[in-house]
Amino acid sequence: MSKVLIKGNEAIAEAAIHAGCKLFFGYPITPSTEIVEYLAKHLPKHGGTVLQGEDEIASIYMCYGAAATGARVMTASSSPGYSLKQEGMSYLAAAELPVVVVNINRSGPGLGGLGPSQADYFQCTKGGGHGDYRVIVLAPSTGQEMYDYTMAAFDLADKYRTPVVILGDGFLGQMMETVELKDRPAVELPAKDWVATGCRGRAKRKIASYCLTIEIGEVNCLRWQDKFAKLQATEQRWEEFHTQDAEYLIVGYGSAARIAKSTVLKARAHGIKVGLIRPVTLWPFPVKAFIPYKDKLKGILTVELNAGQMIEDVKLAVECRLPVYFHSRQGGMLPSENEILDKLCQVFNLPCPQEV
Incomplete structure (x- = not known):
């Protein structure tokens, strides 16, 4: 090696x-x-x-x-x-x-x-x-x-x-x-x-x-x-990051998941209990990853570099039992961790870090 x-x-x-x-x-x-x-x-x-x-x-x-x-x-x-x-x-x-x-x-x-x-x-x-x-x-x-x-x-x-x-x-x-x-x-x-x-x-x-x-x-x-x-x-595969006590989840894969991980750490530094589920197999989509959280989360934010595609599989995975929101960048643009965190706070009516 x-x-x-x-x-x-x-x-x-x-x-x-x-x-x-x-x-x-x-x-x-x-x-x-x-x-x-x-x-x-x-x-x-x-x-x-x-x-x-x-x-x-x-x-x-x-x-x-x-x-x-x-x-x-x-x-x-x-x-x-x-x-x-x-x-x-x-x-x-x-x-x-x-x-x-x-x-x-x-x-x-x-x-x-x-x-x-x-x-x-x-x-x-x-x-x-x-x-x-x-x-x-x-x-x-x-x-x-x-x-x-x-x-x-x-x-x-x-x-x-x-x-x-x-x-x-x-x-x-x-x-x-x-x-x-x-x-x-x-x-x-x-x-x-x-x-x-x-x-x-x-x-x-x-x-x-x-x-x-x-x-x-x-x-x-x-x-x-x-x-x-x-x-x-x-063959469902995924990674979980700070999900054990999470009240909110971010879901992202690939490049978007890298930035979402930093967002999770920043949010937790300000007292917001958020975790990340990163699908590793996009098909078969890791429905099993969401089973423990369907009835205890307050909501999910998917982060994707498209107009909204994986979000459909996330909604199916949680059987529409909780709100699933979407944050998008397109055309080759990447979101910042602050941008994702601001969207999380906006959709779930949380105080943004600047106000904490």
Whole structure:
């Protein structure tokens, strides 16, 4: 193990190498470009291959073919490019192929901006492509987590035979932090006895999702839903910060959660009992995290870098038993801790720190 000063994007790429990724297919797009650049330089030294597809659509289907052979494979992009991958994401989910997909958010619709944003929450967590499907979505908030969650993503993809998304933003991707390069932990994963070997009759099933028989189609759909239900029951992940005696909660993920933590400390210094729940899995959303607090809190404030997306899942998690308010910055802007604290005091009619 060693510690290095490294960009978040580079931490993702280094983690992929340590996790045994052998193939990367992608198309460069800021603010995720350092991932393909880093892997193009370093992955071949470890027996891997990096290929730039002609576009994002080609890249996701290259991942499909590689994953069908059982290889560990990854792609990375940013918001417009991730949009182009959505048909392929649906195909990967239906064929149950393990691929790690990184999305370093841009801000706003269209071409957007390069500043930090969380505007792709809906697209990533609700199944951005066609059909009833879900994929695991992990949301790091530090350079170390960019590394650790990428390592975990490859194992989760293999365990459940599913695409796994790492959802970051331009702030996390470009910021340099000290990261400990850990070895991949030993985990027991199912054998890949389903892979296509190129020999007729060798694979146990076809790597495909096409079905013309409606009865079989329903069986397949129900099987996928059972799998998603298992994921919801077993893979919810979150972090709690000063929640034990909290009267109010802030909920935020990624970059927003970093600032929210400082807000919690400042609020408590002025006698306001507030805590933080930081979702680590955006899907499955950590509903379990809110169960102990649904009937004892006075309210919740979500902090997001979008127009209001995660707030819908928070309201569902607390079953609308308490008020849930929203604080937003958009277009690449980040909120300050004072700004969040002022909003908390405003919506819950609390004396602001200047008045305490």
